[in-house]
Amino acid sequence: MTTQRASARRKQALAAAAVVAGLLTTAACGGGSDSTSEAGYDAANNKVVNAAATKGGTLKFAGAQDGDSWDTTRSYYGFAWNFMRYYSRQLVTYKTEPGRAGAGLQPDLATDLGKVTDGGRTYTFTLRAGSTWEDGRPITAKDVKYGIERQWAQDVLSGGPVYLKDILDPDGAYPGPYQDESADKLGLKAIETPDDTTIVFRLPQPNSDFPQMLAMPSASPVRQDKDTKSKYGLHPFSSGPYKFESYEPGKSLELVRNTQWKEASDPVRKAYPDTVAVTFFSNANDLDQRLIAGDYDLDLSQTGLSPQGRQTALKQHKGNLDNPVSGYVRYAAFPQNVKPFDNEHCRKAVIHGADHVSLQTARGGPVAGGDIGTNMLPGSIPGNEGQKYDPYAIAGADKSGNIAKAKEELAACGKPNGFDTTIAVRNNKPVEVATAQSLQASLKKIGINAQIDQYDGAQTSGIVGSPANVEKKGYGIVIDGWAADFPSVQGFGRPLWDGKYVLESANNNYALIKDPAIDELFDAYAKELDEGTKARMATQINHKVMEGGYYLPFTYEKYLNWRSGRLTNVYMTDAYNGYDFVNLGLKPSK
Amino acid sequence: MTAPLHEPTAKAPPSAEAAPSAAGESAAVDGNTKSVQGRSLGRIAWERLKRDRLALAGGGVILALVVIALLAPVITNLVGQDPDAFHEDTIDALFGTPKGSLGGISGDHLLGVEPVNGRDVFARILYGARISLLVGFLSALVAVVLGTILGILAGFFGGWVDAAISRVMDGLLAFPQLLFIIALVSVMPNDLLGMTGSSVRVFVMILVIGFFGWPYIGRVVRGQTLSLREREYVEAARSLGAGRFHILFKELLPNLVAPIVVYTTMMIPTNILTEAALSFLGVGVKPPTASWGQMLSNAIDYYDSDPMYMIVPGLAIFITVLAFNLFGDGVRDALDPKGSR
Numbered sequence: 001m002t003t004q005r006a007s008a009r010r011k012q013a014l015a016a017a018a019v020v021a022g023l024l025t026t027a028a029c030g031g032g033s034d035s036t037s038e039a040g041y042d043a044a045n046n047k048v049v050n051a052a053a054t055k056g057g058t059l060k061f062a063g064a065q066d067g068d069s070w071d072t073t074r075s076y077y078g079f080a081w082n083f084m085r086y087y088s089r090q091l092v093t094y095k096t097e098p099g100r101a102g103a104g105l106q107p108d109l110a111t112d113l114g115k116v117t118d119g120g121r122t123y124t125f126t127l128r129a130g131s132t133w134e135d136g137r138p139i140t141a142k143d144v145k146y147g148i149e150r151q152w153a154q155d156v157l158s159g160g161p162v163y164l165k166d167i168l169d170p171d172g173a174y175p176g177p178y179q180d181e182s183a184d185k186l187g188l189k190a191i192e193t194p195d196d197t198t199i200v201f202r203l204p205q206p207n208s209d210f211p212q213m214l215a216m217p218s219a220s221p222v223r224q225d226k227d228t229k230s231k232y233g234l235h236p237f238s239s240g241p242y243k244f245e246s247y248e249p250g251k252s253l254e255l256v257r258n259t260q261w262k263e264a265s266d267p268v269r270k271a272y273p274d275t276v277a278v279t280f281f282s283n284a285n286d287l288d289q290r291l292i293a294g295d296y297d298l299d300l301s302q303t304g305l306s307p308q309g310r311q312t313a314l315k316q317h318k319g320n321l322d323n324p325v326s327g328y329v330r331y332a333a334f335p336q337n338v339k340p341f342d343n344e345h346c347r348k349a350v351i352h353g354a355d356h357v358s359l360q361t362a363r364g365g366p367v368a369g370g371d372i373g374t375n376m377l378p379g380s381i382p383g384n385e386g387q388k389y390d391p392y393a394i395a396g397a398d399k400s401g402n403i404a405k406a407k408e409e410l411a412a413c414g415k416p417n418g419f420d421t422t423i424a425v426r427n428n429k430p431v432e433v434a435t436a437q438s439l440q441a442s443l444k445k446i447g448i449n450a451q452i453d454q455y456d457g458a459q460t461s462g463i464v465g466s467p468a469n470v471e472k473k474g475y476g477i478v479i480d481g482w483a484a485d486f487p488s489v490q491g492f493g494r495p496l497w498d499g500k501y502v503l504e505s506a507n508n509n510y511a512l513i514k515d516p517a518i519d520e521l522f523d524a525y526a527k528e529l530d531e532g533t534k535a536r537m538a539t540q541i542n543h544k545v546m547e548g549g550y551y552l553p554f555t556y557e558k559y560l561n562w563r564s565g566r567l568t569n570v571y572m573t574d575a576y577n578g579y580d581f582v583n584l585g586l587k588p589s590k
Numbered sequence: 591m592t593a594p595l596h597e598p599t600a601k602a603p604p605s606a607e608a609a610p611s612a613a614g615e616s617a618a619v620d621g622n623t624k625s626v627q628g629r630s631l632g633r634i635a636w637e638r639l640k641r642d643r644l645a646l647a648g649g650g651v652i653l654a655l656v657v658i659a660l661l662a663p664v665i666t667n668l669v670g671q672d673p674d675a676f677h678e679d680t681i682d683a684l685f686g687t688p689k690g691s692l693g694g695i696s697g698d699h700l701l702g703v704e705p706v707n708g709r710d711v712f713a714r715i716l717y718g719a720r721i722s723l724l725v726g727f728l729s730a731l732v733a734v735v736l737g738t739i740l741g742i743l744a745g746f747f748g749g750w751v752d753a754a755i756s757r758v759m760d761g762l763l764a765f766p767q768l769l770f771i772i773a774l775v776s777v778m779p780n781d782l783l784g785m786t787g788s789s790v791r792v793f794v795m796i797l798v799i800g801f802f803g804w805p806y807i808g809r810v811v812r813g814q815t816l817s818l819r820e821r822e823y824v825e826a827a828r829s830l831g832a833g834r835f836h837i838l839f840k841e842l843l844p845n846l847v848a849p850i851v852v853y854t855t856m857m858i859p860t861n862i863l864t865e866a867a868l869s870f871l872g873v874g875v876k877p878p879t880a881s882w883g884q885m886l887s888n889a890i891d892y893y894d895s896d897p898m899y900m901i902v903p904g905l906a907i908f909i910t911v912l913a914f915n916l917f918g919d920g921v922r923d924a925l926d927p928k929g930s931r
Binding site for chain 2: 306307308310311312314355357358361362364365366367368427430433434436437438440441444451452453454456
């Protein structure tokens, strides 16, 4: 209520200001209303809309959900990583370019992408001169090391990715900075800081995706004297162009310019708006209406409009919409510890029996749901073949299901009359349940009677993430989705397909794939430094996974993303599968 | 509300104050000259009910609903629809809403189709009636059986029996039953006593709704029993050496039939609403079983783009509950001549 009243007052103020401006100036105002865009439908997908370098204004985000944490070490939300570039810098970061180029790396705090020596075991970076904290002190190599060391303090700072921890200290020898007995708390042996501008990483085993892991916000510098441990997320100390002005969890967040930040020291960030404001909503429909009304510029979560807002926006403001891929593959996994899914023919029976068009419709159709998924590697991962690799004719001849083939597989599995099983699906999204019902309906036609079990989506790691529980409950089909932490087959598929990643809880290898050939390919991939060979290996891994019939892919998810007409420099980037927040600007207000 | 002290039937003529008044009233209204003696309470009530058009209409609707629910498979077969069959050809792939106006109403789909999957709404409404009525009736039955037995025992025996049962009733009435049911459903196994899927949920809903409903009837029965047990005809039966069992079930129970019937007719629509609420909250029957509450819940996302999908199950619930309430009101008026209208 209060926000609505405030908005009404603001509108009155704007109207009054407009009248005054009209009286003072004789020049006619051009352009349409604030919220309409001339750029057109899907214009920011792969190119820049409204390129401009105008500074000033308040960039207004609307979020349906607060970040899991604004502490650079503790977040696992893609939109939070995207947003963190406003107030944090990394040694390397993603290029500020549209589309696939945006997933490439470029130096940020470092002067280059690092010198790789010792067969991929040593990475040396030199820090750029002139980079400073929000109090004006220079950012040193020790600050970077301390920021990375915080990943080891999982007991205090849980929630974020721990790739660097796993790669640099696979045996867990270092206790973390809070239990570090050395005086400077920089006891981690794998990172050396010979001087303030040099940082050296020594990897026990080479990993060709190491620079990708350094580009995550969890590799940002943190200053030891400003580390408030578990409270750091309430007010992170800024190394970027903006700093925290105010933050009320679940209500609002406001960033203002960091006056100590110097544009010359930063090759990435342009810092166009004066203020970056986020308002959190509890109701997604309310949020969509306010976006469409022009009260806000874009959605913070970058998950797309809800069905209701989708309708209005497509019919009335199509030019404000982009239709990008979300980076998610939506799929069903077949846990092999649940009979009869230990038999590949029974798994393949489900793949052949499913009506893939119906599944696509259940997920929202080709626009709001996405293209039919034919294999498990999404389009942003090097080595993917898109819909061209379709071993089960999922988007081709058998897109509405092939009952004859499914029956053949059932016979080969020893279950010619079908069987009973249970589909596990999260209960918090109607689209998930609709997917399960679609699968249930098409499986009925081949004699597979599937019950739908809806589980609490907040409990995923203990319910479908526990193979013992999956076996106990008889979840033969688990509906889920996955997006890459960083754009590589390792960042996408290793937790899903590598036999070494099967865990007793918080498991993501739902299908319990333990294929030595796949594991070996992942090991070889990690050692390989040539990008072309890496891409070929990614293709091979994908083929092995599909040939095993462990997964039924549904869609390469797409969504409808709202872009206000006020925004400049708008483009989608493959790095975050959303608008690149860091260089958004605003048209000068009239 | 029901303070009615229903008079003993022909079986127990001794009470003299009220019987003539009831008979006299009906005789006066009837205006017939036949003997007013020997007409049972049920007969009198039926005469009154027959004159209450609203109640009769409610009763007619209930009867029709029961027939529809029982014949759901036959009717859907006749119109050639299956409640669980998908018809994606009727759906606009861009928006997920039905093609055509009014939620896709057509000759094939009399009440339109569901968004996204195109299931026939008419067939699902018919099958949904089965769940609503089954849960409504059977949970009321559970509540009536429990409430009558425990209420009559509490009222008749008094003392510690009454104290114990009354405290249990107070406790249950204060219990947050909806939250309890939600919690219970989430920990329930998939298979129970040889049942699977939706049958388990229906079974548990009937038991739990019934269990939490019995104190409402129990209190009324207890109160009635308390006043009836001091009546002369009970005294008479006791002095003639009748056993407790005889007094409880032959003397008292017949005189409790009226309030029990009234409360039952009032309880059924409440239970139907509870079932709808549970299905709405996602702890009712499992998909693909059709349920009105679940349809309403799904319709939220389409309130603007496909309002018919919300209106149809909403109307179904509304009509059903209204019919039961009108009928229940009529029954109460018919059985309770002193009740004010």
